[in-house]
Amino acid sequence: SVVSTGLSTFSAYGFCWFIGVKFNSVVQVLILVLLGVGIDDTFVIMDSWWDCGHIPSMRERMIGAIKHAGPAITVTSVTDLIAFLAGSSTELPALKDFCYYATVGITFDFAFQCTFVVAIAYLDSLRQDRSRSDLLCCLVVADDDAMGPCCCVKKETPPGWTETERGLQARVIGTHLPRFIIGTNIGRGFVMVVSAFFLGYGAYGCTNVKMNYNNEWFVPDNHAYQDVLSVRDRYFKGTDLPASVYYKALDYANEQHIVIQGSEVLKKNPWVVSKSTSSWMEDFHLWVRQNHGYAWEQMNGGRVATTQFYPLLKSYASTSTGPRSGWQHIDNIRWDTNNNSLIASRIGYLIVGDALTEGESAVEAMDSLRTDLQETTAFPWTKAFVFWESYKLMIGEITRNVAIAGSCVFVLVTVMIANLQQGLLVTLAIGCVDVCMLGFMPVVGVELNGVSVICIVLAVGLSVDYSVHVAGAFLLVRCDDDDMYSGRAQRAAFAIWKMGPAVVNGGLSTFIAILPAALAISYVFKVFFRMFALIIFFGQWFGVLLLPVMLSFVGPDPYLTAKELNADPRQNPLHLEHGGVSVSVKKTSFSGEMLSHPLIP
Numbered sequence: 001s002v003v004s005t006g007l008s009t010f011s012a013y014g015f016c017w018f019i020g021v022k023f024n025s026v027v028q029v030l031i032l033v034l035l036g037v038g039i040d041d042t043f044v045i046m047d048s049w050w051d052c053g054h055i056p057s058m059r060e061r062m063i064g065a066i067k068h069a070g071p072a073i074t075v076t077s078v079t080d081l082i083a084f085l086a087g088s089s090t091e092l093p094a095l096k097d098f099c100y101y102a103t104v105g106i107t108f109d110f111a112f113q114c115t116f117v118v119a120i121a122y123l124d125s126l127r128q129d130r131s132r133s134d135l136l137c138c139l140v141v142a143d144d145d146a147m148g149p150c151c152c153v154k155k156e157t158p159p160g161w162t163e164t165e166r167g168l169q170a171r172v173i174g175t176h177l178p179r180f181i182i183g184t185n186i187g188r189g190f191v192m193v194v195s196a197f198f199l200g201y202g203a204y205g206c207t208n209v210k211m212n213y214n215n216e217w218f219v220p221d222n223h224a225y226q227d228v229l230s231v232r233d234r235y236f237k238g239t240d241l242p243a244s245v246y247y248k249a250l251d252y253a254n255e256q257h258i259v260i261q262g263s264e265v266l267k268k269n270p271w272v273v274s275k276s277t278s279s280w281m282e283d284f285h286l287w288v289r290q291n292h293g294y295a296w297e298q299m300n301g302g303r304v305a306t307t308q309f310y311p312l313l314k315s316y317a318s319t320s321t322g323p324r325s326g327w328q329h330i331d332n333i334r335w336d337t338n339n340n341s342l343i344a345s346r347i348g349y350l351i352v353g354d355a356l357t358e359g360e361s362a363v364e365a366m367d368s369l370r371t372d373l374q375e376t377t378a379f380p381w382t383k384a385f386v387f388w389e390s391y392k393l394m395i396g397e398i399t400r401n402v403a404i405a406g407s408c409v410f411v412l413v414t415v416m417i418a419n420l421q422q423g424l425l426v427t428l429a430i431g432c433v434d435v436c437m438l439g440f441m442p443v444v445g446v447e448l449n450g451v452s453v454i455c456i457v458l459a460v461g462l463s464v465d466y467s468v469h470v471a472g473a474f475l476l477v478r479c480d481d482d483d484m485y486s487g488r489a490q491r492a493a494f495a496i497w498k499m500g501p502a503v504v505n506g507g508l509s510t511f512i513a514i515l516p517a518a519l520a521i522s523y524v525f526k527v528f529f530r531m532f533a534l535i536i537f538f539g540q541w542f543g544v545l546l547l548p549v550m551l552s553f554v555g556p557d558p559y560l561t562a563k564e565l566n567a568d569p570r571q572n573p574l575h576l577e578h579g580g581v582s583v584s585v586k587k588t589s590f591s592g593e594m595l596s597h598p599l600i601p
Contacts (some may be wrong), residue, residue, distance in 0.1 A: 040506030205439025211359020239353030466543030
């Protein structure tokens with residue numbers, strides 16, 4: 001599975017490079033997304049493989065496993081793919097490119113899961129069947145009962161194995177967990193109360209999420225540049241942001257007052273650091289009054305005579321003495337090709353550091369400067385405006401992309417599992433994951449920016465894996481009973497029993513795989529680890545715990561009808577098609593040994 005994920009990642013990188021999709025710093029974490037999708041698919045395939053243990057032929061057993069697991073991984077892969085493809089409609093360039101890479105990567109992952117992983121699993125089953133060691137497959141282990149991870153073989157449990165022979169983790173998740181959360185009112189109440197708390201806090205947290213972004217976050221923690229930033233911030237007011245006001249279409253000799261007006265506007269703006277404005281026009285006027293008073297005119301608040309403007313400006317630009325010499329402004333004015341007149345100029349200033357602490361204040365500062373300078377034909381600019389502009393789009397983009405992706409997931413899940421009610425419940429579970437993930441971002445120290453918004457969008461696709469498997473299993477089993485509540489509860493318990501261990505294994509394996517990212521020195525990897533941890537936790541909670549509880553109350557009818565079973569459904573109340581074999585099991589009671597033997601032939 002890990003090798004398959006690596007192949008998918010490199011294939012996606014190569015294909016996207018070939019078609020011209022830009023690579024950015026966020027795309028490097030694509031492997032984390034594919035690990036989450038790929039490992040889950042592998043667990044579903046291998047879980048179906050073990051369920052088909054009654055088939056003696058390894059070839060037929062693999063065919064049976066793929067027939068059973070194929071639809072499940074197809075649903076999750078297609079919904080993930082469409083969710084990311086829908087996310088590519090965003091106006092945020094980094095998110096758009098990442099969604100392109102993720103769409104291609106999931107396509108390759110699905111292809112490798114259905115070919116590479118299945119082929120390796122089949123070859124490994126032949127090795128086990130012939131009692132060959134896993135590490136040194138040329139050796140044959142004589143002792144059939146030998147167990148070990150390297151040079152020994154553990155024979156598979158023969159068909160008819162009992163519930164007590166399942167692994168500890170499978171027994172806890174598949175048997176004891178549904179017995180508590182489905183079979184007892186206390187368990188159901190506990191899940192619903194905790195879920196309500198998560199949703200309530202998530203909704204509250206959504207109102208406290210702060211928008212912020214800083215290029216310096218991308219500097220690794222152990223980089224020498226961090227020392228420079230520390231000294232700057234401590235001793236040189238490094239938090240204030242240098243910015244400029246640009247002028248272009250002006251007749252500078254006759255419209256000097258417009259440039260002066262821009263300087264006055266900056267001095268009055270609350271987001272500009274006091275006395276930080278550096279205006280070449282003001283300094284030029286001061287120099288003329290001190291050295292060439294004959295050229296000064298009392299018009300428009302005072303100006304240099306039109307005929308003397310450019311000759312004196314050239315002289316001023318060559319001065320190098322004094323605190324306001326022309327050399328200090330040499331980079332702030334641009335001459336035409338003949339050096340006869342100006343074609344552009346700028347005024348420098350500093351934006352107060354408080355505007356950089358939160359996205360809302362940054363947007364307010366940017367809009368305030370634009371509004372104040374609108375009448376001066378000038379426009380303010382600093383590189384940070386690129387990111388601040390994205391803040392204005394952030395909330396709308398999140399809402400739009402999550403809505404589009406969620407709608408696509410709803411339609412696909414509804415069509416592919418052929419049940420409208422189940423599609424609504426799965427979409428509801430996915431929505432709960434997104435709300436909680438956004439609301440708990442302040443808890444894990446993540447702010448809303450171009451990196452975290454990608455995780456919010458991809459959570460729609462990844463959360464499908466935790467919900468749709470359980471939802472599909474619920475539709476496969478039939479339990480006819482006079483008390484519909486009891487019948488739904490039995491089916492919900494079966495859904496956890498059948499898919500719970502595989503889904504939990506996939507989530508835990510993904511978490512272990514991304515755990516090294518917690519120690520990363522890269523800001524992108526740090527954010528993705530924290531956001532993925534939220535996706536995994538809430539995806540498992542709402543998909544494996546809350547969804548079955550909801551299904552036990554309002555779950556839809558199964559695929560099969562009573563007429564398709566037999567004339568008297570009470571004689572065969574629990575029925576499913578499993579591994580190509582029709583299985584019938586009598587109803588069990590939650591008050592006794594629920595699922596006292598597995599629903600596997």
